[in-house]
Amino acid sequence: MIAxxxxxxxxxxxxxxxxxxxxxxxxxxxxxxxxxxxxTVLSLVSEEGWTSGETSLMFxxxxxxxxxxxxxxxxxxxxxxxxxxxxxxxxxxxxxxIYIGKLLTPTLMVWVGVQAWMLYTLVPLNIAFGRxxxxxxxLETLLLGMSSSLALTLLISAIGTLGSLHAPTVQxxxxxxxxxxxxxxxxxxxxxxxxxxxxxxxxxxxxDFLTTLGVNRGIIAVTGIIFLTDVGLVILxxxxxxxxxxxxx
Amino acid sequence: xxxxxxxxxxxxxxxDFDSVRAVDHLSIAIPTGTIFGLLGENGAGKTTTxxxxxxxxxxxxxxxxxxxxxTMTHGDEIRARCGVLLEHHGLYExxxxxxxxxxxxxxxxxxxxxIKTRTQELLTHLKLYDRRDEQVKxxxxxxxxxxxxxxxxxxxxAVVLLDEPTAGLDPVxxxxxxxxxxxxxxxxxxxxxLNTHNLPEAEKVCDLVGVxxxxxxxxxxxxxxxxxxxxPHITITGDKFGASLLAQLSxxxxxxxxxxxxxxxxxxxHTTDPTPLLALIIEAGGHIYSVQSAQISLEDVFLDLMNxxxxxxx
Numbered sequence: 001m002i003a004x005x006x007x008x009x010x011x012x013x014x015x016x017x018x019x020x021x022x023x024x025x026x027x028x029x030x031x032x033x034x035x036x037x038x039x040t041v042l043s044l045v046s047e048e049g050w051t052s053g054e055t056s057l058m059f060x061x062x063x064x065x066x067x068x069x070x071x072x073x074x075x076x077x078x079x080x081x082x083x084x085x086x087x088x089x090x091x092x093x094x095x096x097x098i099y100i101g102k103l104l105t106p107t108l109m110v111w112v113g114v115q116a117w118m119l120y121t122l123v124p125l126n127i128a129f130g131r132x133x134x135x136x137x138x139l140e141t142l143l144l145g146m147s148s149s150l151a152l153t154l155l156i157s158a159i160g161t162l163g164s165l166h167a168p169t170v171q172x173x174x175x176x177x178x179x180x181x182x183x184x185x186x187x188x189x190x191x192x193x194x195x196x197x198x199x200x201x202x203x204x205x206x207x208d209f210l211t212t213l214g215v216n217r218g219i220i221a222v223t224g225i226i227f228l229t230d231v232g233l234v235i236l237x238x239x240x241x242x243x244x245x246x247x248x249x
Numbered sequence: 250x251x252x253x254x255x256x257x258x259x260x261x262x263x264x265d266f267d268s269v270r271a272v273d274h275l276s277i278a279i280p281t282g283t284i285f286g287l288l289g290e291n292g293a294g295k296t297t298t299x300x301x302x303x304x305x306x307x308x309x310x311x312x313x314x315x316x317x318x319x320t321m322t323h324g325d326e327i328r329a330r331c332g333v334l335l336e337h338h339g340l341y342e343x344x345x346x347x348x349x350x351x352x353x354x355x356x357x358x359x360x361x362x363x364i365k366t367r368t369q370e371l372l373t374h375l376k377l378y379d380r381r382d383e384q385v386k387x388x389x390x391x392x393x394x395x396x397x398x399x400x401x402x403x404x405x406x407a408v409v410l411l412d413e414p415t416a417g418l419d420p421v422x423x424x425x426x427x428x429x430x431x432x433x434x435x436x437x438x439x440x441x442x443l444n445t446h447n448l449p450e451a452e453k454v455c456d457l458v459g460v461x462x463x464x465x466x467x468x469x470x471x472x473x474x475x476x477x478x479x480x481p482h483i484t485i486t487g488d489k490f491g492a493s494l495l496a497q498l499s500x501x502x503x504x505x506x507x508x509x510x511x512x513x514x515x516x517x518x519h520t521t522d523p524t525p526l527l528a529l530i531i532e533a534g535g536h537i538y539s540v541q542s543a544q545i546s547l548e549d550v551f552l553d554l555m556n557x558x559x560x561x562x563x
Contacts, residue, residue, distance in 0.1 A: 007355040011341070014352070018343030018384060087339025090303050091356050092329035243324070247305045 004093050008101025009108075016071070016105075036120060043121040048129055050121065052138040054215060060145035063114045064153035065185060069177050071106040072160025076246075077173035089243050099161070099241040103234065107157040111150050118145065144219050151226040156181060158233035165240060256281040256408050256440035257302065261311035264297050264464075271297040273464035274311065279457065281407075284434060284441040286455035288448065288551060294464035295444040296336055299410050302442070303328060315408055329357070332401035332409040332439075336416075338393050342386035346377060346396050349385060350403055357404040371399040375429055391422030395429060402433050409434075412444045423447075427454060452547040460554050467554045475550045482549075483523045484541040485514040485530070494533040501529060512538075 020028070042059070043050045050056050079085035088098065118137075126135050137145070159180045160173075167173035195203055210218060257279040264272040272294045279285040287295050300306040302313055304324030313320045315327045340349050347368055354364035372378040375395045385393060394414060401409050414430065415423035427450060434441050445451050451458055452472065459469040468475055490509060498504055498516070503525060505517040516526065523542050530537060 003358065004356075007352070010355065011344075011352045014344050014348050015341050016343075018341070018345075018348075022384065082342070083337035084339045084341060086305070086335050086337065087333065089305055090328060090331075090333045090335065090339075091353075092325055093356055094325060243305055244307050247300060 001094065001097060004097030005101045005104065008093065008098055009105045012075075012102065012105035013109075016074075016109075035117065039117055039121045040124040043125040044128055048125075048135060050125055051135050052141050056118065056121070056137065056141060057145055057148070057219065060114065060118060060149045061152055063117070064110055064149055064156055065181060067110045067113070068106050068153050068156035069160055069174075069181050071110065072157050073164055073167075073170050073173040073177055075102040075106070075161050076164040077167040077170045078164075080167075081169050086247060089246055095241055095243060096238055099238055100234075103154075103157050103161050103237065106160070107150075107153050111153045114149050114153075115146060140216055144216055144223070148219055148223040148226070151223045151230060154230045155184070155226050155233070158230055158237060159184075162233065162237050162240065165237070166245075254281060255279065255314075255317075256283075257285070257313075257315050257442060259298075259302075259311065259313040262298070262301060262308055262313050263310045264294075264301055264306060265309045271464050272301065272308075275461075275464070275466050276311075277459055277466065277469060279440060279442065281440050282438055283456040284431075284443060284454055286443045286445060286451035286458040287461055288445060288451055288458055288547075289461035290446055290555075292463075293446075293461040295461060296412055297464075298461075299333075299335065299412050299442070299444060302410060303331065303333065330407045332404065332406035334394075334397045334401045334409075334411045334414050336412045338397035340385050340393055340397055340400070343384060345382045346372060346385060346388075347381045349396065350400060353400050353403045359404065367403060371403065372396075374432075375399055389422075391418050391426065394418060394422070394426055398426065398429060398433070402437055402439065405437055406439060408440045408442070410442045410444075413446070414443070415445070415447060415450060423450070430454065448546070448548045448551055458547070460551060462555060462558050465558075467558055468550075472547060472550075475547070481518055481520065481542070483514075483516045483518055483526065485516070485523075485527075485537060486512055486539045487514075487530070487535055487537040488512050489535050490514060490530075491534070494530060494535050497529060497533055498526065501526065 042055075046053065046055050076085065079088060122135065122137070129135060136142075156177075160177045163176035163180065164170075164173040167176060195206060198206070213221070255278050257277065259275050259277050262272055262275040263270065275294075275298060277285075287298065289295050297306065301308055302315060302320060304320045304327055307321065316330055318327050320327055341352070344352070350368045350371070351364050354367065359367070368381070369378065372381050375398070377392060377395060377399075380388070380392075385396065388396070398411075398414065401411070411430070415426050418426060430441070430443075431454060433439075443451065443455060455472070457469070457471055458475065460467040460475075490512070495507060495509060498514075499507055503518050503520050505519060507517075508515040518526065523540055527537060527540065
């Protein structure tokens with residue numbers, strides 16, 4: 001099973017990067033320069049606070065939203081659109097290997113990319129402000145950033161895979177995924193709006209509770225909830241993925 | 250490898266899509282090592298049959314077995330021992346030919362060296378080796394079909410299912426692919442199920458054929474057996490084919506049916522030897538310029554069967 005999942009992931013990787021490998025060097029260098037420039041400016045603006053502040057956590061969480069949903073829409077809908085899905089389903093690969101392989105590829109690619117990008121931000125930060133010793137993320141920030149970004153990337157992947165599972169085209173998959181990610185993205189705003197319409201005493205109790213909890217413990221709690229949701233969505237996806245249903249689309 | 254006398258067997262195989270019956274009580278038995286052509290018009294149920302055999306669709310009723318394994322309960326094992334080239338070639342066009350084949354090899358747990366050797370062997374055989382590292386999207390349709398064929402036989406499957414493999418190819422590419430198909434089938438000793446509506450192609454390639462219409466199997470057997478069910482035709486051009494001559498011909502015991510148009514007689518007979526009929530025409534004063542004893546093609550057989558089926562329906 002593990003070998004089959006790796007095979008699917010290998011294919012996804014080669015397929016996704018087949019075009020990129022053949023892009024001009026100028027294009028590839030350009031993408032890297034833009035990414036590094038953005039990281040450099042961001043860390044320099046935030047100064048030493050970057051290693052322990054909420055700003056870095058925010059970026060740890062923002063990237064999965066931006067990149068994962070773009071990649072995951074292609075997982076099944078792209079294969080269906082390019083007429084490769086039928087042949088893939090006609091192989092000996094087990095249902096679960098196909099599903100998990102397609103789920104894990106964008107998850108790991110985006111997550112590893114985000115960690116590498118965050119690691120890079122420390123380079124200009126140390127060059128500019130590291131006179132008194134090496135500036136690193138606090139352990140708390142590092143663990144929170146890594147775990148919460150993993151939970152969120154997996155969440156977007158799981159939603160995206162579900163959205164792509166029976167979508168006839170990548171575009172329709174993107175619309176489905178967009179609706180769900182929109183809801184997730186605006187969930188904190190909805191929660192805040194809800195807080196405003198609650199009676200004063202209830203609102204005060206909630207505010208007191210959140211103040212006691214603190215930002216980091218709050219993120220831990222939310223990350224835990226997201227991980228549980230991830231597990232639920234992955235189980236749901238595995239149940240919904242059936243060869244005999246896929247071919248009818 | 251276990252040798253099975255019958256490689257593909259279906260019994261009353263039926264599949265409905267809502268109110269439409271795509272496959273209707275299909276019963277076939279394909280012996281190991283043969284090339285079986287499933288012939289039919291578009292929408293006859295050929296592709297659905299392949300999907301049912303691969304376990305990609307569940308039958309509404311009936312059953313199918315490949316290599317003595319039930320498609321409902323042993324789908325994974327069947328897919329492991331089958332190679333396929335479906336309606337669309339299914340190649341990953343952003344990947345190279347080498348990567349496409351490597352993916353297939355990895356699916357079948359082949360080692361890196363096995364994959365390399367087999368890739369070289371097949372791509373050289375199909376004259377694609379020099380372009381192995383190019384993205385498949387830059388290739389012609391014929392080259393893609395050849396690569397898809399290589400993928401279908403890459404893991405040396407016991408059974409290969411091909412759905413219209415030469416559709417959309419120019420005659421030269423189609424002939425080349427057909428030759429490759431025959432060579433590969435011969436070299437690998439595989440059982441082939443070939444879905445096609447290209448009758449000359451089926452005639453050149455298939456040992457056995459089955460004719461499908463609206464999901465129903467109209468006839469099955471060797472080409473000779475199917476031809477035996479149709480009447481030979483003799484086409485005679487000449488003149489002075491008067492009413493008396495035509496009456497004498499119609500009454501002849503070897504003559505089944507006569508069609509007369511301009512200076513041509515088209516005679517359906519019970520024999521492929523035209524001599525007795527020619528003698529009768531000359532004796533009756535007719536002039537003969539040319540005689541053509543047409544061999545019954547698979548197309549004639551196919552059209553006969555279609556006409557009969559339509560007559561029954563009507």
